[in-house]
Amino acid sequence: MRKRDLGILLLAAFAIFFSLQHEGEFSFKEAWFHLSDEYPIKYEAERLPPPIVADLNGDGKKEVLVATHDAKIQVLEPQSRHVDEGFTEARVLAEVSLLPDKIRISSGRHPVAMAAGVVDRSYKHGEIKKQVLVVVTSGWSVMCFDHNLKKLWENNLQEDFPHGAHHREIAISISNYTLKHGDDGLIIVGGRMEMQHHVCCLLIFIIF
Template sequence: MRKRDLAILMLSAFAIFFSLQHEGDFSFREAWFHLSDDYPIKYETDRLPPPIVSDLNGDGKKEILVATHDAKIQVLEPHSRRVDEGFSEARLLTELSLLPDKTRVATGRRAVAMATGVIDRRYKEGQPLKQVLVVVTSGWSVMCFDHNLKKLWETNVQEDFLHSAHHREIAISITNYTHIII
């Protein structure tokens, strides 16, 4: 046996011993859950964006934003009980419909991407940071909502893409930077 092989064997034995000694340093506690009837997913095109954990209104409490297959965004409160008491179901605070006001056709209104962020440039120390929610739908609509989930604006960007184009991956970047083109 070569010295190099012996050194690798000794290092591996030490790594295994060290990892077994510190096995219980991390622990996870059950905190909350949210049930959904939308799983398992049958088709990849039915996949919803992942939930977002964010403090929308700046009150210091995190909310969870979850998209649903019926073109809604649900805002959940994760801890309605103490964490020490085990699992508790996340409480529904409010629900936002992505459907247009006058019509109730859900085609093209399912959320495919969501993001939250701060756009206010005039932040002052001690003032709560209020965030916006931006949602992109399967029909190429981009919607922006304030911290109270009031729609600020909506635009459709479908004409910027080929007619046969479909969503594969979408990234949303929210910034307070304003770009002026001259």
């Protein structure tokens, strides 16, 4: 064996030994928590969408957006503390109700999917990019909010579904790509629904 090959072999062995010695050198420390009302989930449709992390107002700080069982979306500010100081409760920066403004009925307003993203492509280099929040409810209402949780628009897709169908999966895609001149962006909502006799369908909606 040549000295060069032996040197490469020893270097590789040392690299493997070093990586194994430093593998897993991370730990989880107490940071923050958020208390929410616990509701017994009887049906899969009652499950809330997972929280999302986004910088809505573009200030460089991430917020955590969570959905609640009383048809609300809350924006949390995680409190940063020093290591070993324990948990601290996250501060609620803002919240918005998904219930209608005039008639406060909760039927069909349960949040089932949400996503945040940028739709405006007119930003210049170095300019703050503010995001929008899109929420889909169990009644197939699609709502769009700005970075201050002000509702920009709402569109109901219920009439496009067969009678008796209920959702199984919902996905939201937010993009600043435009299909028509003058549009601010593009929001795509895809859903898999289940009808009677366990017949599943896949529908995709494009909202400008």
